[in-house]
Amino acid sequence: VRSRIVTLLTDFGFDDYFVGAMKGVILTRSPSVTIVDITHTIPPHDIFAAAFILSAAYSYFPAGSIHLAVVDPGVGSDRRPILVETPEYLFVGPDNGLFSNILERVSAARVRHVTNSEYFLPVLSSSFHGRDLFAPVAAALANGKSPETFGPIISDPVRLGPAPNEPATEGAIVGSIIHVDHFGNCVTSFESDRLGTLPAARGFCLSVKGVDIRKLRSHYVEAGVNAGEPFLIAGSAGYLEISLPCSSAARKLNIGVGEPLRLTISG
Amino acid sequence: VRSRIVTLLTDFGFDDYFVGAMKGVILTRSPSVTIVDITHTIPPHDIFAAAFILSAAYSYFPAGSIHLAVVDPGVGSDRRPILVETPEYLFVGPDNGLFSNILERVSAARVRHVTNSEYFLPVLSSSFHGRDLFAPVAAALANGKSPETFGPIISDPVRLGPAPNEPATEGAIVGSIIHVDHFGNCVTSFESDRLGTLPAARGFCLSVKGVDIRKLRSHYVEAGVNAGEPFLIAGSAGYLEISLPCSSAARKLNIGVGEPLRLTISG
């Protein structure tokens, strides 16, 4: 029997006792589990960023993995703890929109309100449900407890909704930057296949903060390319990205998450 | 047989070869061990911070876990390597106060001076005992070597002593901030149960840098609360914390570790 995988995604940082304590709880209750960090450096309370990172990483894990995500500004209030079941994975975390992208993609997903306190730590703090509630629920799931054990199905989980891409004047589509990666590449709200199938004869223009980008490149380093000129690339998360060769497009163009974009396809 | 857990807590950072080399040594000598990072970003040489993080995390791990802590400004000098045994855990690291909080809490703890070099790496560097001495000792413990193998019991380990809470004039108690967490919550030296059992009719005032805090809240987000007003909360490490809703109390109040506090209980 292979060990069950529990992934962790939080805004707890690496400096504190938070992540260690969560891992200790999981390993105490489910000793043979394999814990994998997705990230712990989501900007504090940034549910939108967490939802993006989770949606870009979760599907690469083995079927049966349990994804534990805790970005939880409402901890201790009446926000619900939830459990999301998809055909391949289980997700555990607060009901604040963290799992929006999963619910958007996987129509078969079911959401449960975690109400059964039997698996929580005996004393539930009001400020650290990652340790006291979510970690032990994930451990119980890893031990094979069935999702229905934890609470009833609900139909109204909080959803952030996807970043809107909206038609604008003159055939343009208006979108935005949804993520800036570690290298400064700016992930747009436009899916890669929007340009991927573009016939060669047609051109495009992506306008961002007064800059017009008209080049789509297949990789970061390309012979004869002006190093200072931004370009688009079909990024690894499935979206078009604004990039500069070996440099941070975000810093050079002074753009970040939420920056509006305008895409026009011509010809 | 479940695999033995070795936790790591250091000030080595994540950028260097230090943590990788330590893990390699442990896995070479004890291949079936599960290694868990508590943190590696203790501020360089900050024994006090390390002692706090360790004491807030260690007890959540399974009984039998080995806690390896290396914040070691005196490496290579005559500071002693030690092994601390409690009924549930083993701790390995330098004798500089790192384990003070453990010794304070667990009266049954025994401390040994690690003198048996049989388990060290064959060549002992003078600057990296984490890799050359502490990691192999932890691996040997994980392999089942008995603590008495490593050296004699000592009675004089270095102790930092707890942060002092002292009576002051007019019934006040004077304490200090002992930790600032990743979110900017300021952990005080006052244990939570000092106010937890306070009858509703009585009030309190915590004074910090000219600001008087009179609210105790049960969670970070609360309806009708002035977002700019600091409050106390019973924190997840067992101490009262100074917090602001979705914001850094440390930054907003410009306070940090060591900041003096004055707590008065009235009524």
Place this chain on the structure above:
Amino acid sequence: VRSRIVTLLTDFGFDDYFVGAMKGVILTRSPSVTIVDITHTIPPHDIFAAAFILSAAYSYFPAGSIHLAVVDPGVGSDRRPILVETPEYLFVGPDNGLFSNILERVSAARVRHVTNSEYFLPVLSSSFHGRDLFAPVAAALANGKSPETFGPIISDPVRLGPAPNEPATEGAIVGSIIHVDHFGNCVTSFESDRLGTLPAARGFCLSVKGVDIRKLRSHYVEAGVNAGEPFLIAGSAGYLEISLPCSSAARKLNIGVGEPLRLTISG
């Protein structure tokens, strides 16, 4: 059967989905593998830094470990993916000099161009070969696939060459700083045994940015030492390091990687 170890060294940072996705791919294809992070915070695209960290850490892992290193500014271009075999380890990553120090040290090393796409992910992105190519190749190696499965031996891998130490006037040797560690210790290009065997009667002088260092110390903290005076120490990576007691030599002397050094041995 012990689980196979796969180490990871990248410049992907901890904030993004990159590392999580790579780990997910490895665990999907080789469920019993143990993944160990060496580091993910190599400065973006800094092949030289990555080569140093890898060479300082790899040899502490158990024989049979697979070292996966992805600092890959040329991803998607025609730079070759390679596999390096030494008697003890396997290395996987791009052919850009990352493995220079390994090839320098281990004369028996063989290098293969990874051409067999059978083990890649079905869709190969142009920007994330860490996930789509290198991770699945490492997983296949962990599953016992033989190196010759992946492609032919090549004789011309990219080599950075070691940092040159060159004779200069008056018997001096000129070198440079090759790494600054987490504590600000500056690792020089001079191997420790260059001074380690120096008879007591002979002196030395290391000149760096107008400062002359004439003390070799055996550890960081030493009684009666002027705290502000820099000294040399035989560092844990095998090179002489420029250090200050409990302080950052790099910051205090305002020196970094590439800074020229001049070493003179007198007497």
